[in-house]
Amino acid sequence: MTNRQIVITSLPEGALTPDHYELRETEMPVPADGEALLRVILMSIDAANRAWLQGATYRAAVKAGDAMPTYAICEVVSSNSPRLAPGDIVAAEATWSDYITAAAHKVQKLPHVSPLSNLLSVYGIAGKTAFHGLIGVGNAMAGETVLVSAAAGSVGGYVGQIAKALGCRVVGIAGGPEKCKWVVDELGFDACVDYRAPSLFKQLRAACPDGVDVYFDNVGGTVLETALATMNERGRIVCCGAISQYDTSAPTGPRNLPGLVVTKRLRMEGFIVMDFAHNDAKATRALQQWVASGQIKVFEDVVDGLENAPAALIGLLAGDNKGKRMVRVSPDPVRN
């Protein structure tokens, strides 16, 4: 029995391309003592994957020759640890592979939700990142205006829907008229402006007549620079990601910073979803309530096949996904 694995053969200098990856057949991994053999079911495809290739972040840098790392939902095939039994569903720091081994104490057991994809979208990284960022970092309150970039993306869509459920006015930023329409019609945002169209600042001023109290930034760069100019005094900028800055070797910075941070008394704060793990149960309970009430709709963007993972990531960086993108490597297990 063989395994398949996708390796990053060289690190990108400029834009990431399929040539940076290679699919290799490898031997089936054998779990050591305390480890389990895991079948990869779904792999999370995130803009942060690209940032990992730029150097050390909140995790060690990825090196040429490494199997591409990913966060994945897996099923336990066999286990050399009393912590895990065959059939258990776990979240693991995995690689782009059919099978991996992992130390049992480093994986997280998950409930048998159906479909499992919800554990990567609304009840997974995407939904929790949106919840913790908007509430724990941004302190969004009813009556305030919340602006969200990458509004059609995995996190942005939940940020806006949660903000609506809280009673905020919600304005999105997305690329192209079709996506903007989808954000308003399907996700229920009050407005969505197209950052590819002219005069982003004028569009934002029109869409946010009372200014912006919370800006949830997934993109950085010139969109952040423009959003800064729309902030109200004592506004909060939730720094979640900077997708505009990952796929390049020439990053740009907001030229009006820190000037506006001082004069408007803004707070910019970065976070990682794991920082708020102590509040995950609270987030899950709230998200379940909003899904049950219909205030949150779940949109998933599932790409089939391990071999399509590089294209799925490259496409995400170009903004071609709507909702949480993931790659299905193998089917959900059938439950009785």
Next chain:
Amino acid sequence: MTNRQIVITSLPEGALTPDHYELRETEMPVPADGEALLRVILMSIDAANRAWLQGATYRAAVKAGDAMPTYAICEVVSSNSPRLAPGDIVAAEATWSDYITAAAHKVQKLPHVSPLSNLLSVYGIAGKTAFHGLIGVGNAMAGETVLVSAAAGSVGGYVGQIAKALGCRVVGIAGGPEKCKWVVDELGFDACVDYRAPSLFKQLRAACPDGVDVYFDNVGGTVLETALATMNERGRIVCCGAISQYDTSAPTGPRNLPGLVVTKRLRMEGFIVMDFAHNDAKATRALQQWVASGQIKVFEDVVDGLENAPAALIGLLAGDNKGKRMVRVSPDPVRN
């Protein structure tokens, strides 16, 4: 009896020069009902004065033809309000003038401290800005490393001395070896690096072997960009000013932002000293205690003569002051 007033005749496009100002003889102002006639004693010279010329900040923009605004310590000459009596010492939003009138309810009565200059330095805007920014915004704690730019400036010098009193390791950034030596020898910083010398990043790494927990930013621009790279996880950046960005029409931004804000979970927060007025009494008590114990030394940079105010501000922007700069317009009143 005539008055003198300095008017800004045109707004600078690039660097501010003496040609942007004109000293005019005007009539003695006459206080209306509810107003007082004030003799200007000391005018505060601050980098923020230059920012006011760039457009609206936390106050309305200054326009060509306006008398140059300033924060000043004044003595009441005559009063048409029961709130004020001749001889009272007040702080006022004034202009570069010998005499002004002001609404009595808009000025703040001050104690008869000797010398009055202390009300602009350690017990005034400079000391309070340092105290509130470092403690209220930065949450600096014993054992942490505090980095301060414009360390020889009015606010930076107090930030460092307060941080030392709190038990922090304190590193300054200043322009030129002579200033850096002064910051270490006279203000008692643990180290001070010269931003005009090569390799600011390497200098900072050597001076801050445990990284930076709080960066008190008075300058913005490339110094901020470099300081960001030295921050520890969960570090705080206190945004107090951006002197590098005021005297130009081509501001630059930190290119590594928001990337590092996300991955290091940094918090950047802007503030204005007035935001913390509710804690001013606490700040004054603490500053008095540190002055009494010798932990804070007071350095003032007093320029004599109203007519020298433009040169005093232009020189401040070029970094030629050590300690709090002010212009003396008239002598402290003699007290019995």
